[in-house]
Amino acid sequence: DAGVTQSPTHLIKTRGQQVTLRCSPKSGHDTVSWYQQALGQGPQFIFQYYEEEERQRGNFPDRFSGHQFPNYSSELNVNALLLGDSALYLCASSLGVLPGQGARDYGYTFGSGTRLTVV
Amino acid sequence: AQKVTQAQTEISVVEKEDVTLDCVYETRDTTYYLFWYKQPPSGELVFLIRRNSFDEQNEISGRYSWNFQKSTSSFNFTITASQVVDSAVYFCALSVVWNYGGSQGNLIFGKGTKLSVKP
Numbered sequence: 001d002a003g004v005t006q007s008p009t010h011l012i013k014t015r016g017q018q019v020t021l022r023c024s025p026k027s028g029h030d031t032v033s034w035y036q037q038a039l040g041q042g043p044q045f046i047f048q049y050y051e052e053e054e055r056q057r058g059n060f061p062d063r064f065s066g067h068q069f070p071n072y073s074s075e076l077n078v079n080a081l082l083l084g085d086s087a088l089y090l091c092a093s094s095l096g097v098l099p100g101q102g103a104r105d106y107g108y109t110f111g112s113g114t115r116l117t118v119v
Numbered sequence: 120a121q122k123v124t125q126a127q128t129e130i131s132v133v134e135k136e137d138v139t140l141d142c143v144y145e146t147r148d149t150t151y152y153l154f155w156y157k158q159p160p161s162g163e164l165v166f167l168i169r170r171n172s173f174d175e176q177n178e179i180s181g182r183y184s185w186n187f188q189k190s191t192s193s194f195n196f197t198i199t200a201s202q203v204v205d206s207a208v209y210f211c212a213l214s215v216v217w218n219y220g221g222s223q224g225n226l227i228f229g230k231g232t233k234l235s236v237k238p
Contacts, residue, residue: 033225042123042210042228043164056225088162092226107154108226110164 004111006091012117013081019116021076025093026109031055032074033108034066037088049074050096081118088113121146123213125229132201133237140196140232142211148172153187153194154212154226164210170194201236208233 005024013019025032031050035043045058049068068074072093078085092108122145132138144153155167168178170187178185182199198205212226 035226040230042212042230043226045225045227048225058225090162090164092164107152107166107169109166110156112161112163115162 004091004093004109006089006111006114008114009112010115010117012119015081015083015118017081018077018079019081021078021089021091021114021116022073023076023091023093023111024073025091029093029095029109030072031094031096032068032072033092033094034074034076035090035092036060036085037090037113039087043090046076078116083118086116086118088115121148121151121213121215121227123211123227123229125211125232127232128230129233129235131235131237134203135200136236137197137199138201138234138236140198140209140211140234142194142196142229144192144194144211144213146213146215148215151213151215154214155185155194155196156210156212158208158210158231160207167196198234201234203236203238206234206236 004026007022023032033048034046036046037043046060046064047057047066048055049066052068063079065077066074090113091111094108124143126141130138151172153170156164157167158164168185175187175189184197186195208231210228210231212228214226215224
């Protein structure tokens with residue numbers, strides 16, 4: 001049973017460039033969330049995609065955008081990169097609707113992340 | 120607004136010592152979920168436990184145990200007889216239920232506690 005797959009694992013970009021990160025969810029999951037984790041901090045929620053639409057968004061500027069495909073995979077795009085965008089970007093997959101209180105497969109499964117460095 | 124506080128930034132213990140990681144949360148929602156994740160140097164967030172707000176029973180899983188107390192808004196994590204392999208950053212997180220047919224809300228993370236277990 002494949003977990004969450006993210007690509008690439010590492011990336012170096014120049015300030016002002018654009019970047020696309022990719023995520024394939026765990027088998028059976030239909031929802032993808034993206035998080036940004038700066039060094040020494042906890043992950044911060046960027047947005048969540050369900051049924052190919054952005055369902056919820058955290059406090060991130062419009063430079064951060066995303067997409068979800070019919071196979072539930074997702075992309076995170078960041079335009080006009082800033083030095084402060086350097087971080088570990090984590091993708092998490094989940095079920096879009098809670099299956100019930102007794103369900104055990106509940107919560108989020110995270111990928112290993114993409115380490116983005118902006119120089 | 121929701122918030123998670125992990126006051127301990129770093130903890131260092133010697134192998135076989137017991138260690139408790141503290142977590143205090145804030146939310147006005149009556150239905151919410153609490154999580155603990157482990158993040159080894161590889162970067163992936165490894166799910167350890169999820170509890171819902173209606174279940175205050177403590178839980179034990181091998182050397183791990185969790186103490187959930189709504190009266191103090193705390194969800195502490197204890198590792199008994201620590202091992203070198205327990206060295207990692209541990210995150211406590213909170214999520215509430217969105218108004219999307221009961222879907223899972225995003226995770227709000229604390230800043231994490233770095234645990235170092237020395238041989």
